[in-house]
Amino acid sequence: MFEQILNQIAVSRNFKKGEVLQSAGQESSKGYFVKKGLLRSFTIDDNGKEHIYMFASEGWILSDIEKEVFGNKTVLYIEAIEDSEVYIFNPGQIYQLDLQHEYTDYMISSLMKRIGVMQRRILALMSASARERYESFLQIYPDLQNRVPQKMIASYLGITPEALSKIRGQIIRNK
């Protein structure tokens, strides 16, 4: 569905595992639709620590909204976790598409779905323990467990790899 829209404005490119598609501090940003593979977006804080903002597997879009919405420099790095095929587009061009009604609805509901995912994330970060967040991560993204190194899952959950390892130990032993 989205691919049909994107074909009008996007170009396809392949990236190898570990390749960086975009860095923080840039003046321009792109939208990245994952056709195949797996990407991650993350920040690096003042202490040099990485914090994963999102994973994006097949069908998902990554983009640094900070640049688009607030006009600031990008704050996110975007990197391939697996060899990936990606449609790259210019976010501003979305407005230039002469969208048919069905596409408009799809666009709006995609954005709302994204907001829904983020609502859950915010509420979880504020009210759930690290273990609860990990268990709900496994439920919501069961496939990612095998595609993503644990230290990145920890980073997504907002904890250290050591803390996640301890939690996993607790879950395996008693419970």
Added chain:
Amino acid sequence: MFEQILNQIAVSRNFKKGEVLQSAGQESSKGYFVKKGLLRSFTIDDNGKEHIYMFASEGWILSDIEKEVFGNKTVLYIEAIEDSEVYIFNPGQIYQLDLQHEYTDYMISSLMKRIGVMQRRILALMSASARERYESFLQIYPDLQNRVPQKMIASYLGITPEALSKIRGQIIRNK
């Protein structure tokens, strides 16, 4: 701008300070556009503690995306912090509007702005200290400081009122 669109599908209602517009656990949810006043949305966790998800002052919309996107029961309470005038609408009806092109763009950019605000919030919750989050809150929402009790600001920041009070003490004294 949004008011012109909403007029087609919304009804206006007044709420008094402290009134609850919506509770968690409901089968249906509404969208709330704040014409005048101030609302908050929050969850109550298993330990009975409140966590504020968003404040909404004039021009902002509150809605429980969990119901709309995932089809589950509502998870958010919505309550008036001040006497408020609110347009209430049915989120599903947004798709029934025969949106002109300019409205579509406005809708999409509003949703993207919301995503931008949430991106900042998530990154801050993961990488910034309580004090840093408080200071950035004051910068981004200077007006709310005087309209919202401190315990609610603490709840929005994801900390206890005691912790916020301590932080404020530190800021006032030395630095």
Added chain:
DNA sequence: TTCATTTCTTAATCTAGATTAATTTTCTTT
């Protein structure tokens, strides 16, 4: 204005998760 309720502050104690550090396991690359 007074009384009651809610909010804010201060301080002592506690704890989930961070930090540090050393060891083992797994993955890459040749």
Added chain:
DNA sequence: AAAGAAAATTAATCTAGATTAAGAAATGAA
């Protein structure tokens, strides 16, 4: 298959912020 690098585990110690508790200040109702 071997060697080196990266990831994961375990354990000891540390710390930001939670919890508990009590008093002070602000708010609101009568």
